[in-house]
Amino acid sequence: MAYTIQEIADAIGADAFGETTLTVDRVMEPAAAGPDDLALLTNPKFADGLAQGQARAAMVWPGADWQELGLKAAIESPRGRYGMSGLSSLMDPGQHYGEGIHASAVIDPTAEIGDGVTIAPLAVIGPRAKIGANCVIGPHCMIGADVTLGEGGYLRETVSIGARATIGARVFIQPGARIASDGFSFVTPEKSGVEEARESLGEQGELKSQSWARIHSLGSVTIGDDVEIGANTCIDCGTIRDTVIGNGVKLDNLVHIAHNVVIGDNTLLAGQCGIAGSTVIGKNVVMGGQCGVTDNTTVGDNVVAGGATKMMSKVPAGRVVLGSPAVKMETHLEMYKGLRRLPRLINDVADLQKSISKPGSND
DSSP states (O other), X not given: OOEEHHHHHHXXXXXXXXXXXXXXXXXXXXXXXXXXXXXXXXXXXXXXXXXXXXXXXEEEOTTOOTTTTTOSEEEEOSSHHHHHHHHHHHHOOOXXXXXXXXXXXXXXXXXXXXXXXXXXXXXXXXXXXXXOTTOEEOTTXXXXXXXXXXXXOEEOTTOEEOTTOEEOTXXXXXXXXXXXXXXXXXXXXXXXXXXXXXXXXXXXXXXXXXXXXXXXXXXXXXXXXXXXXXTTOEEEOOSSSOEEEOTTOEEOTTOEEOTTOEEOTTOEEOTTOEEOTTOEEOTTOEEOTTOEEOTTOEEOTTOEXXXXXXXXXXXXXXXXXXXXXXXXXXXXXXXXXXXXXXXXXXXXXXXXXXXXXXXXXXX
16 A cells, blocks of 8 residues: 555654655665665665665655755654554555455354454354454464453464463464463373482482373463464463463564463563473563573563573573573673683693693702
C-alpha cells in the first residue's frame, strides 16, 4: 500500500520535509531504493549509498541536510531506530492469510470464537477453547482444549498450544513455536546417580544404571499481554502450577523455557537461551544469545547478561554479568586480559628458569 511522506510522518510521530505529498510503497536500503521507495538512512555512514539508488525520499538521521543529499522529501525521527518500529509496522505487507474462517479449519462446536477472528486453512481449535476478538490463527495451527487466547493475538503458521494454556492480549507467536508441551521431569525408583553426584560434587563411585519414570505435567502455561515468542521456541507446562511469562516479554527463536519457570515483565531473551526448571527471572532482564540459567535459582530485576553467559547461582538485581560461570562483566574482562597474558608469562618464567639453572648462575 502506498502512503504519502506526510502520512508516514504523522503515523510514527516524526517530522516531514519537502514534497510531503510524494508517495512511497516500500522501505529499502539507500543503494537499492527506487523512485517509489522510502530509503532508510538513519545513520550518516550509509549516505553514500543514495547515489547508487534512485530514492526521492528517505527517513534520515536528526539534523541531516536532506536537500544536500539530493532528496525531494525527508522524514526525520528523533530516534531513528525507534522510528523504524512505527515505520515497519505501517509498511508491513502481512502474511495474506485472508479474512474469516477457512472452510478447511476444524473447530470444535464448544469453542468460542470472538468477532473479527481469522482462522486460516487447516487450523484446529479444540474443545472449549476461547479465541478473543480480532485474533489471527495461521495455517496448520493447533489450539488445544480449554485454551484461552486474548484479543488481537497473531499466530503464524504451525504454532501449537497445548491444553489449558492461558494467553493474554496482543500476543505475537512466530512459526513453529510450541506452548504448553510437557515438562522434562523424570524420576528413578531409587536415589539416582545424578542426585548422588550433585550431593557429593562428583566424588561418589561409578554411576549406576537406572530406569526413569515420567512425572506428568498437571499445570499449564500462563502468558501475559503484549508478549512475542520466536520461531521454534518451546515453553513447557508446570508440574503442578503453571509456568508463567509476564507482560511485555520478548523471546527470540529457539528459546527454551522449562517447567515451573517464572519470567517477569518486559524481559528479553535472545536466541538459544535456555532457562532450567523452577527458576525465577526478574523484570526487565536482558540476556544475549545462548545464555543459560541453572534450575531452582533466581535472576534479579534489571540484570543484563552478555552472550553465552552461564548463570549457575543467584544473580543479584541490577548486575551486568558475562562468562561461564557468570561473573561481573568488569571482572570477566580482567580475567580475559589475564588469560591473554598467560603465554607471555609462561615464556618469562621459562627464561627465568633457564637463567637460574645455568652453571655458575649462583656465584
